[in-house]
Amino acid sequence: MGYAMSSEYSFDLADESIAPYEQIEGLQADLAGKLAHFVETLIEYRATLGNARSASEWQLQLNKMLGAFFELDVDNELAIKTIRDALSRLVEQTSEAGFEQAIDLRVVSDYLQNKLDSTRISQRFLAGQVNFCTLMPMRSIPFKVVCLLGMNDGAYPRNVAKEGFDLINVKSRHGDRSRRDDDRYLFLEAMLSAQSKLYISYVGQSILDNTPRLPSIVVTELLEYCAQNYCLEGDEALSVDDSGANLVKAITYKHSMTPFSPSAFKQQGSFASEWADVANMLVSPKHEASESILTEVPAEIDLEEFIRFWALPVKFFFNRQLDIYFEGQRESIEDNEPFALSGLDAYVFKDQLLQAQLEKGDQGVEQLAQWLRVSGQLPLGHFGDAELHEVKTISKEIANEVAFLTGSKQQDVEVSLPIALSSGETRQLVGWLKQRYASGGVYYRAGSVRSQDILSAGFVIWWQASVVLRAPLMLSALIRKTACSTTTLNLWIQRVRRAYLMS
Template sequence: MLAGYLLGDGPAWMGIEPLDEVAGLGAELAGRLSRLLDTLEHHWQQSRQDASAREWQQRFTQLLDNLFAPVDETDQTLDAGLRDALNDWLAACAEADFDSTLPLTVARRPLLDALNAESLSQRFMAGRINFCTLMPMRAIPFRHVCLLGIKDGDYPRQQQPMDFDLMRQWGNYRPGDRSRRDDDRYLFLEALLSARDSLYISWTGRNVRDNSERPPSVLVAQLCDHINQRWHADQGEPVDALTVAHPLQPFSARYFFHTEQDAANDIQLNESLHTYANEWRALHDGQATRVSNDQPLPPLDSDEPITCAALGRFLKQPVAHFFEQRLKARLKQQRQVLDDSEPFAFDGLQRFQLQDQLLSVALRAGPEHAGGAMTEAMNRLAGSGDLPLAPFDEGSRDSLLMPLSQPLEQYFALLADSGAPQPQQEIRLSAGPLQLEDWLTDLRGSAANAQRLVLHTGKLKERFDKLTRDWTLHLAACAAGHPLNTHIQGQDGRITLPHLNRSDAQHCLDQLGHAWQQALCEPLPIACATAFAWLKGEEKDNGDNEARKVFESGFMHTGEQDKEPAIARAWADFDSMLAARHGDDSAFAYWTEQLYAPLYQHAQWSEHGDN
């Protein structure tokens, strides 16, 4: 990190790869971490040497001064206790005339004993409301006693017996032996005797997964049985009149008035329910304005131009477009979780990201120096920790580089045959109700036969969903009057997009523009990969089944619905999405023909070695 602050993204320094993310406020954090590591190393070096009791007392005191700063009363009490323990230990050594040197394993005992000691001077009566665990010798009268979380399995507490505990072995129990369950039963009785005005006991009465009923602790059940045996009620059991079942949500109608089901079960059920969320009362009283969710939102007027990249993102994720652009809600969250074990192989995303970096380095270096540049980049990745440690890194290097050799060779060969680079061209045109503005770059050859070359990291066969951005840029170029041929090279072959005449390209852009506006009003019943699977299946009159396989998850397969949270939020399953209508036709089939059929029909696939 310090090398990254000094060198940025420069080359390695003395075999250390700089982390170029350290800058600004991050540099201050890196400096604090550096000082902490230096301090820890200093005390570690001192602790490796034996010393007398007075020297250990000075070392531990310096350690507390350097690494710990008490901020509240609890920290100050703990710090004072540790220092008092050191002073008492030093006084005991002086009283015994002990001045021999001690190792760390012996000198640390006073501190560890002070940390593990249970203090009887902890504050119990801290205020008008006291929170504590059930402990003996606390049967002090209180007006109200509340026992929380008294559910089955948690109380009485269960203790795993030790192998050498003879009292826990069958047949070895003797009268007077301590039992944790009996102790907890006594503590529960003490809590009952401490309550003067009211006793409140709560537990989780419903399963969070299937809403099935869950029993309370066996002690609570015995208390309920005792109440039912000693007292009587006019209707039902006495415990039923004392028990309140709270609804799961704060906006439940049971908090505000009796429902018909409650009235049939118990007229007095809701008198004990109370909520502070009074903002929901208007909803149940019929005063809130009701909105029909079946109607789309009104159109959104915006004069801001869009780019081909934005149009390509919409084409790939039309449902997420509604949530992100209209509702400003990003449902797909990036979660970075640290691995619990050292990785020795790459998952799909890591492999793609590393190969994408290698291809970027090779393209910048050119065909003559691509191999050396990729080897140097691999060394940097190994130094930065992105590759497994030796000797497992050799296999990782081969698995990353070998799939890239053939597509790189074909890309550079196509680059040499495509002609000289062209200057970038600006595009300004309309796409239905939208204004499209972008720049055409990476064009080669003559103006009458322009070529655009794209090197893709992954595989492309039957992966039309990876072509959405290049397709929108291809349409914009053809609609602007540039006869463009786009070649997209992948690891397993090449996809070519031949030029379209100007009117056809403009018609496709207009369809995308109108779909963009409609997708801002409601989630479209469409999914990108599912739509392409439907088009392929329709060639054999099996479109619905093929689309369902891609949309829904199966064995060793994650469906598009589970990959994209926006689709799962809008459409519960494939049948609900397929049931949506556009006039008299299926909305899924309509939007598939409007958005994805032109790309599916226009793309030309060629394997490695095909001309």
């Protein structure tokens, strides 16, 4: 319904209310329709599968469900056939035993789980030009190229946990089987299977702090053996250590951390065609930029733009000079149902409730709270009620403090101040001073006061008190979420004023 109507309206269902989701538009309607059909089908089968039935009826119902959710193709043909064979076997066993009573869903689920766990579904070996498999004995078939992936320290040879009841592991003897020795033998078989090239990869640096990480012990032993028994052409006169170090360096390749790194295109080519443009740019002649990214300072500078620059200079540069905005990037939707509000969600809700309290009072807060419930933005049940009560309490405390300081609103004042540039030219700072009250300038937010908030408020309060109104600095407030005393914050603004030569 959100495709056709606004989310301001809600529908009263049997046990709850729900609001339309209006973020669906254009080509997304087809995707939303498919999702709605999938959810409706799940709900339908959930209600149907709750009833006990005979084995033959379960077979018909579950086969129908497989056809509804899965399209039979080459990739899943074997898996679907395995499930259907298990259902047929269930019907045969109950028929042979003369059991015709109704079976509960949990019994059928446990039966299928046990059957499918004991049945291995895997692809055929040597099914194509490229084959993926685990290292297994008696499979040393020659290949032109053999690639061993994930040969990290601790991952291979594989560590097998010892069972407490296995008495062989208490005191091993000669001739007992060793899993680690088996893996060493499999590694040797894989090496002998490579006819032209042997490719071994491992994670050489930590993903957390970039510290070096060692390869598997069998890879280390292979490198040491090559270094002690072979050398590069032309290194015959060098010592064993020097020639071995050169050999290991020559056969070891360290990949760059990013696919667009210049080092990724220096020695070897790449099969990733999407980075071909980057490679061409690296070898193309360098040209100076046709124009500077720094634009001419306009004759009139907007006051809000000037404040926005001082609050977050880097963000202002990206937005105004490079035309890059990070706010529009969509956040991924969580897979798990939340039982508590995140910090960002709590701030957004507190800010919305604060504005509703100041503009419409308690009635506006209740209307907004009801919309948050029916739109699905709050956790379900009592978890959502508890979170909503907490943010409503905090927002009302801030609203009471704001209402006390904003009892008598003053008219907005137009700003027009000359600014002298280093080049000797003059620009005009224009704008309007707002949020002026009898008690001074009041600036509030639903979260904690940040440094840019204090800096921005300090600029505006200074212009208001010292320049525009030609009056001394009055008591001004920055109200944070705890609605604490604002005297210290006012002193903070005075220090900002002196630091930036505003006095």
